[in-house]
Amino acid sequence: MPKLPILKWIKTYDTSKLGDDAIAAVIVTVMLIPQSLAYAMLAGLPPEVGLYASILPLFMYALFGSSMTLAVGPVAVISLMTAAAAGQVAIQGSAEYLGAVILLSLLSGVILVGLGFARAGFLANLLSHPVISGFISASAVLIAFSQLKHILGVPAYGHDMPSILYDLANHHTEINLPTLIIGVLSITFLLWIRGGLESLLMKTDVPPRLASTVARAGPVMAVFISTAIVSFFTLDQSGVSIVGVIPKGLPVPALPDLDLTIATELLPAAFLISIVGFVESVSVGQTLAARRRERIQPNQELIGLGAANIASGIGGGLPVTGGFSRSVVNFDAGARTPFAGVMTAVMVALTVLFLTPLFKFLPKAVLAATVIVAVLSLIDLKTIHRVWVFSKPDFLAMATTIVVVLGVGVEAGIIAGILVSVSFLLAKIAHPHFAVIGQIPGTQHFRNVNRYDVLESKKVLALRLDEMLYFLNGHTFEDTVNQLLNTNKNMTDLVLLCNGINEIDASGLEVLESINDRLNSQCIRFHLSEVKGPVMDRLNRVGFETHLTGQIFLSHYEAMCTLDPECERNGKAQSAGA
Amino acid sequence: MPKLPILKWIKTYDTSKLGDDAIAAVIVTVMLIPQSLAYAMLAGLPPEVGLYASILPLFMYALFGSSMTLAVGPVAVISLMTAAAAGQVAIQGSAEYLGAVILLSLLSGVILVGLGFARAGFLANLLSHPVISGFISASAVLIAFSQLKHILGVPAYGHDMPSILYDLANHHTEINLPTLIIGVLSITFLLWIRGGLESLLMKTDVPPRLASTVARAGPVMAVFISTAIVSFFTLDQSGVSIVGVIPKGLPVPALPDLDLTIATELLPAAFLISIVGFVESVSVGQTLAARRRERIQPNQELIGLGAANIASGIGGGLPVTGGFSRSVVNFDAGARTPFAGVMTAVMVALTVLFLTPLFKFLPKAVLAATVIVAVLSLIDLKTIHRVWVFSKPDFLAMATTIVVVLGVGVEAGIIAGILVSVSFLLAKIAHPHFAVIGQIPGTQHFRNVNRYDVLESKKVLALRLDEMLYFLNGHTFEDTVNQLLNTNKNMTDLVLLCNGINEIDASGLEVLESINDRLNSQCIRFHLSEVKGPVMDRLNRVGFETHLTGQIFLSHYEAMCTLDPECERNGKAQSAGA
Numbered sequence A, B: 001m002p003k004l005p006i007l008k009w010i011k012t013y014d015t016s017k018l019g020d021d022a023i024a025a026v027i028v029t030v031m032l033i034p035q036s037l038a039y040a041m042l043a044g045l046p047p048e049v050g051l052y053a054s055i056l057p058l059f060m061y062a063l064f065g066s067s068m069t070l071a072v073g074p075v076a077v078i079s080l081m082t083a084a085a086a087g088q089v090a091i092q093g094s095a096e097y098l099g100a101v102i103l104l105s106l107l108s109g110v111i112l113v114g115l116g117f118a119r120a121g122f123l124a125n126l127l128s129h130p131v132i133s134g135f136i137s138a139s140a141v142l143i144a145f146s147q148l149k150h151i152l153g154v155p156a157y158g159h160d161m162p163s164i165l166y167d168l169a170n171h172h173t174e175i176n177l178p179t180l181i182i183g184v185l186s187i188t189f190l191l192w193i194r195g196g197l198e199s200l201l202m203k204t205d206v207p208p209r210l211a212s213t214v215a216r217a218g219p220v221m222a223v224f225i226s227t228a229i230v231s232f233f234t235l236d237q238s239g240v241s242i243v244g245v246i247p248k249g250l251p252v253p254a255l256p257d258l259d260l261t262i263a264t265e266l267l268p269a270a271f272l273i274s275i276v277g278f279v280e281s282v283s284v285g286q287t288l289a290a291r292r293r294e295r296i297q298p299n300q301e302l303i304g305l306g307a308a309n310i311a312s313g314i315g316g317g318l319p320v321t322g323g324f325s326r327s328v329v330n331f332d333a334g335a336r337t338p339f340a341g342v343m344t345a346v347m348v349a350l351t352v353l354f355l356t357p358l359f360k361f362l363p364k365a366v367l368a369a370t371v372i373v374a375v376l377s378l379i380d381l382k383t384i385h386r387v388w389v390f391s392k393p394d395f396l397a398m399a400t401t402i403v404v405v406l407g408v409g410v411e412a413g414i415i416a417g418i419l420v421s422v423s424f425l426l427a428k429i430a431h432p433h434f435a436v437i438g439q440i441p442g443t444q445h446f447r448n449v450n451r452y453d454v455l456e457s458k459k460v461l462a463l464r465l466d467e468m469l470y471f472l473n474g475h476t477f478e479d480t481v482n483q484l485l486n487t488n489k490n491m492t493d494l495v496l497l498c499n500g501i502n503e504i505d506a507s508g509l510e511v512l513e514s515i516n517d518r519l520n521s522q523c524i525r526f527h528l529s530e531v532k533g534p535v536m537d538r539l540n541r542v543g544f545e546t547h548l549t550g551q552i553f554l555s556h557y558e559a560m561c562t563l564d565p566e567c568e569r570n571g572k573a574q575s576a577g578a
Helices: A005-010 A015-042 A047-052 A054-066 A078-085 A095-117 A121-126 A131-150 A161-170 A175-204 A209-214 A218-232 A259-293 A298-314 A324-332 A338-359 A364-374 A381-390 A391-408 A411-430 A473-487 A506-521 A531-539 A556-563 A563-572 B005-010 B015-042 B047-052 B056-064 B077-085 B095-117 B123-128 B127-151 B159-169 B177-205 B207-217 B218-232 B260-291 B298-314 B325-330 B341-359 B363-376 B381-390 B392-407 B412-432 B474-488 B506-521 B533-541 B557-562 B565-571
Strands: A433-439 A447-448 A460-466 A493-495 A524-528 B435-440 B446-448 B460-468 B492-497 B525-529
Touching: A005 A054, A005 A218, A005 A460, A015 A047, A015 A078, A015 A121, A015 A131, A015 A218, A015 A324, A015 A338, A015 A364, A015 A473, A015 B056, A047 A338, A047 B341, A054 A298, A054 A338, A078 A095, A078 A131, A078 A259, A078 A364, A078 A411, A078 A460, A095 A121, A095 A259, A095 A298, A121 A259, A121 A298, A121 A411, A121 B412, A131 A161, A131 A259, A131 A364, A131 A391, A131 A411, A131 B207, A131 B506, A161 A391, A175 A209, A175 A218, A175 B325, A218 A338, A218 A364, A218 B177, A259 A411, A324 B095, A381 A391, A381 B506, A391 A411, A411 A493, A411 B123, A411 B392, A411 B412, A433 A473, A433 A556, A433 A563, A447 A460, A447 A556, A460 A473, A460 A556, A473 A506, A473 B123, A473 B159, A493 A556, A506 A524, A506 B127, A506 B381, A524 A556, A524 B325, A531 B077, A531 B381, A531 B565, A556 A563, B015 B047, B015 B077, B015 B127, B015 B207, B015 B218, B015 B325, B015 B341, B047 B341, B056 B298, B077 B095, B077 B127, B077 B260, B077 B412, B095 B123, B095 B260, B095 B298, B123 B260, B127 B159, B127 B260, B127 B363, B127 B381, B127 B392, B127 B412, B127 B525, B159 B392, B177 B207, B177 B218, B177 B363, B218 B341, B218 B363, B260 B298, B260 B325, B260 B412, B381 B392, B381 B460, B392 B412, B435 B474, B435 B557, B435 B565, B460 B474, B460 B557, B474 B506, B492 B557, B506 B525, B525 B557
Parallel strands: A460 A493, A493 A524, B460 B492, B492 B525
Antiparallel strands: A433 A447, A433 A460, B435 B446, B435 B460
């Protein structure tokens, strides 16, 4: 076990850092409070649950997390996944539903800590970049549409686009006009704050940091203005849904009753929530750490996030992770250490203790507007286009993820994405690239005869395989060699350049021996060149070289020169060359 | 679609080939008849079903198959899989059980033909050599133990070792002595025939081909001798189980009633039976074809085997494939074309028409002895040991297959084997080998600094990654580079030798760009060398080179010479070198 990360930074902590952290904490708190309320609503929970999830977890992450600037708390995608998972075992609004959510936090925490101690952070690598990107874009669309019900003031359930659209269409006659007006105005206001206000303020004499802070305070402003209006005009009497009375006081830490059946049912969802939360956290954590030449340790992050989620569950909150936008704000606001998070937690706790009556008349439409505007920035069309240009298999994995997230749901989407990307990877290995190679005149280098103007030996066929030689492609490779045998009748030797063969398994070994035997029966010697160290070690263990009709050469040039004197002449023709 | 394979060989067919084929057909028929009866019994079916499966399928394979010498019919492993699958939906001995078996033949045939037309033979590559080998060895043990009940004359069911052993132990007081004596004598006789008789005959004046034929006729001799003894002493009255009355006449081809529920239940098993049958067929087919410089076409084989299985189902038979031992015998006996199979089929049909009364008193213990002796040769301890020496991951995949086949069953075993081997493959890619490289003095070659005595540049760090750069390993590689950055403070350039990077996906591209940015922030240029053609094409599509702070070099030597003049001096030191 590495040392607790906190022991590294606490020693050099001073008032300068404290000042920086305090400023960042204020800015993040202003952002976090409306987000906590909104993401709790997105997860189908009472708003205070979001606030609870923004207190204890931040303390725990400060103790165990390795990123200096990650801002932990409820985030949109994880809240959506939480709603989908808890909705499978209980009805929104019931005590069982809240129990299921708390159980998800605990399970997810235990899974993350377990993966951390098992140093199994690499499992997150199963999620390719296109799959994550597609998953987040599609989730953002799903989240935005799921929040439309609060903007329109109609009921709508379901965690996939068809159900959401069906519910909205079914209730289109029940739209509540005051709610709609508040919702649309809030969205417009928040978009303007985000887009126009900051640059407007920048042009005036307002100091840049203040300008940026004001812009970030948009949601809080929307919250206070709309609460005041609803309260003054008693719009809740006209059908505007409000947050209502939030219980005062901090939750008493407690472990929920453990229902093993439900826990087992929730386990796969908890696992996916853990992995997605970890991937989101680590990617933002790494990006920010790199900017300051710091490093984060993925396995320590697992433990930090796991501790945060266990704390969230014990404190009655929903699953949390390091959020992208809040972490960037925390970083830009100058946070130096996780102590900024501790101060944020204290401020959220004070809010829960003293300020909750302020939120009674807060319209849900404003919270929904906050969510919608926040997630719109997660839709990443640029990456979708770039992946399309770069790689069609990657694009297909991404497109599958998007389609399944929207059509079926978040869990199915992420699983489909993993399956498609792993399948394409296996298919890639199963169809390896290979090339007949020849010598670039005047050099010791050999390249694909189809791509370069090279010299080929008349009696020595040289072949390069650009893939591990494994069970997936052994037979294909053997077929390839057999075909080449039929088209190259006069050869005396075949040299396989192995610099692209990174690994050989037992099936690959069988294939090499089978090729060796077949060539032998036709009086052709079989040689290998540039075999990589780990591969050579393995071949030596079964005495492969003693069966080989030819030799194993350190360099392909040496092999060709030994087998065909022409090669050495071609290699030295440099000075006299054309 | 390629031409029907039969059109290729029928044109040059002559009496010389006919003669060779006829001799092989006689030998194979003598071997096939007891095997057909025995494998039907192994599959839990009336003995005639095995004979039915040895008629129509052979005609169809002759029309559509691409191997000249493959002997199609019931085989041990497929019969065991058939019993396990049919046993899940019906009780042995019932009409539903036979219906399920026929459905399995048809489904398997349709699946094989479908895979053939989809050119999806590569799917069989999911079965690695160690998994197949472990599967066959474990199945052989399971088959041998499952046949013990016939030798002991006690009832025993189950398709896994624990149930078989439990049943045998439970009934150990009911052992039938005459049955046991017949069984043990048969096994002894068959082992002697196999081991001693042939070499004994070789030493006499008997022509070798006759000697080998006599040795192959062992099972038929056992069948006739034991039938005569049982019939003469009416041992069936003493509790010796006999084959009984076999219905006379050929089955009328018919399609069974299709029960969609049962068909759906049988589908996964049918798929596994198809894949295993295909793999067994193709591996023996390829081995034999190679000996005569012929080739088989895997996708045509799928169609040939599929047609054979559909025919087997229509003719009331069980799933078939190309058997290893019979094909080798067919080959060694001199078969030249699939017409040998047609003649075999005719002889089996004549047997069904006229000779079945002969089998009435045939004791089941003798058939069981035939199976046991046949499958003992499938247990391949040599390969198990060799895989252990060569590769621990391969061995683990093999061991898992063996343990699960024996402990749970054949289907679970093969699935476990595939999952473990794919997991190890993914884990291998996730933990790529990389090396810091240096120049071998006096050459243009660069090798791992930990393995070779090489020269390293003081300011240019050269790194080689021996793996595709993919979502599974991108983050790991980035971490590696970051660690190297911390330990090499004075470098001005980093060159990544890409001759082992066979492919880059979108996640890998992100990683390269992230490394480029990070190096740039530390004023280190990032170069690539020896990028493979297909990878370069892909990088060009997104204009990677324009973001790169360094260059992309055709050869690593060129890269090093450009960045550090020392390199060129070291490379030319050849003649003056030590």
